[in-house]
Amino acid sequence: MWVNQPVLSDDLILQHDLRLPDSWWNDLAGTLEKVTAVDTDRVAVRQQYMERAIPEFVGIQAPAVGRWSTAHSDVHWAHLIASPLLMLDWEGWGQAPEDFDAATLYACTLLQPDTADRVRAVFPALGSPAGLAAEATVCAQLLRTVSRGDSLILEDQLRNWAEELRRRWPCTAR
Known part of the structure; x- marks a missing residue:
């Protein structure tokens, strides 16, 4: 399928604030x-990965996943088209911790506080105990990417997010 509308960003990390209408955010939430x-047997995120990566990169034990659900697994601004709302690049979809797509979009928005606040408002599980597994997984994935020299522009924001996740976790891994 060819799409001739522009994506919302040339990069997965949002470099400018977006002023998207409420209807777009509602459509995104409904689509996700x-x-x-x-229903699928495809897997986007493995429990074994979480158990290894979250302690290493976030510094907490892998939180229990309250619910596994199907995720696009790569929702970021370079995979989104505004009008009509389209999500591109479905090659990695499958089961992931619930709210994984929202956590991924949030992570890719950390340089734009107003838009990041909007993501959290539209997806209220972020910042809650229910969203902890998804958030910790995404944070670990991106900190792993930073450790390999990619997405360095997000390093400080990801480290701050990891600190927030450690504060939310009742027993910090040592």
Whole structure:
């Protein structure tokens, strides 16, 4: 399928603030809700990865996953088109901790506080105990990327996020 509309960003990390209408955010939330309802045996995130990466990069034990659901698994600004709302690049979709897509979009928005606040408002599980597994997984994935020399522009924000996750976790891994 060819798409002739522009994506919202040339980079997965949002470099400028977006002023998207409420209707777009509602459509995004509704679309991601529909994705979670799809039944599949495909796997996007493995428990074994979480158990290894979260302690190493976030510094906490891997939180229990309250619910696994289907995720696009690569929702970021270079994979989103505004009008009509389209999500591109579905090659990695599958089961992941619930709210994984919202956590991924949030992470890719950390340089733009107003838009990051909007992501959190639209997806209230972020910042809650229910979203901890997804957030910790995404944070670990991106800190791993930073450790390899990529996405360095997000390093400080990711480290701050990891610190927030450690404060939210009841027993910090040592």
